[in-house]
Amino acid sequence: MYVEVWSNCIRKKPKLRTFIQLKQDFKTEKYVSLNLERNQRSLLAQLRTGTLPLHLETGRFENKKVEERTCKICGTNNVETECHFLFHCPYYNEDRMKLFADTNIKMESTDCMNLCHLFINNTRKLAKYVCRIFSKRKDKLFVFT
Numbered sequence: 001m002y003v004e005v006w007s008n009c010i011r012k013k014p015k016l017r018t019f020i021q022l023k024q025d026f027k028t029e030k031y032v033s034l035n036l037e038r039n040q041r042s043l044l045a046q047l048r049t050g051t052l053p054l055h056l057e058t059g060r061f062e063n064k065k066v067e068e069r070t071c072k073i074c075g076t077n078n079v080e081t082e083c084h085f086l087f088h089c090p091y092y093n094e095d096r097m098k099l100f101a102d103t104n105i106k107m108e109s110t111d112c113m114n115l116c117h118l119f120i121n122n123t124r125k126l127a128k129y130v131c132r133i134f135s136k137r138k139d140k141l142f143v144f145t
Contacts, residue, residue, distance in 0.1 A: 015050040018082045021112045030123060040127035043134055044119075047082055052134075055080035073140055083111040085133070091140070092133045099129045 010016050029048075032041070046052040056079055059069030071080035073091045078084050087096065100107065103122040105114050118126040 018048055018050055018115070021115065030120070034123055036124065036127050037131075040131055043130045044123075044127055047086075047130060048119075050082070052082065052085075054082065054085055056082075073137055083115070085137075086130070087111050087114060092136065095129060095133050095136075099125060 034041075036044070043052065051057060055069045055072060056066070059066075066079060069079050070077050071084055071089055073080075074089045076090070078088065080089075085092075099105070099118075103118060103125055105117060109117075
């Protein structure tokens with residue numbers, strides 16, 4: 001009964017948009033038990049739970065409408081969601097192509113399928129990719145001169 005209540009509860013929370021796509025069963029996820037670096041595990045957890053400080057999340061604190069929370073990195077006027085960050089932002093194309101080649105991801109697959117595949121089958125490579133592109137994002141956004 002608790003699992004059913006939990007499942008219904010998380011589906012009502014828009015912030016958990018990525019978590020809902022990834023969480024199939026009520027159990028501890030594989031990435032939690034892997035010997036990942038602390039920042040890798042943290043970034044994966046933030047990515048899954050919608051708390052990674054992308055503009056979709058940080059724009060809430062500025063009372064911006066969702067459609068106004070666009071990517072400040074690429075300037076394409078796309079909302080900076082987790083999927084944009086991981087799979088669509090042109091700024092990370094080189095890193096993404098390497099990840100896709102290393103993991104046999106198909107560009108024509110859906111974002112959800114790709115993310116699930118990476119979390120299930122290539123957790124370490126996903127963790128390294130997220131750390132690398134998040135670091136690039138910080139370097140670009142917070143340039144101190």
